[in-house]
Amino acid sequence: MDHQDFGARIRKIRKDRKMTQEQLAEQLNISPSFLGHVERGTRTFSLDMTVEVCRVLKVGPEVLLRGSLPEYTPEWSEDGTNNELAHARKVLRMVQNAIEYWEE
Template identity: 45%
Template sequence: MPSEALKSSLGAQLRALRRARGLTQEQLAEQLQVTPRYLAGVERGERNLTLDSVDALAKQLAVSPSVVLDASADED
């Protein structure tokens, strides 16, 4: 999978997980101590995430890191 497609898939998965938990971008960004603009960029597939970032997202969303990375998961 090309890098851009991977970032897009990861962003879509993150958006689905966030929405499934009833969180706005602003709420999740505050909990993660990042800006809403940064989180929006991640969800649009414009930003790269480190493994530490994936781990932090997973903890905040109460899922395993593999769920965040699984673009085939159906969380909606």
């Protein structure tokens, strides 16, 4: 994974949320300096901290790890009802894949 891209995504989302580095760092209980290093790609977060960043910024891990959200295309069963269980399974697989990608 490219740490500079990862950090740039955090910076972009933080700015989109109208947050300063100081505000995000405070919510994450880290120093603004460390957050700055992460945003520049010279340092990185642990998996646990990445999950916390996702929670605070209200984004899924795939957004930080890959930079995009997969398109939501609901599946429909033959009787015309939306198959939410199948969609939930797909989302779970995407999150698992994102975590595996992060751990590489």
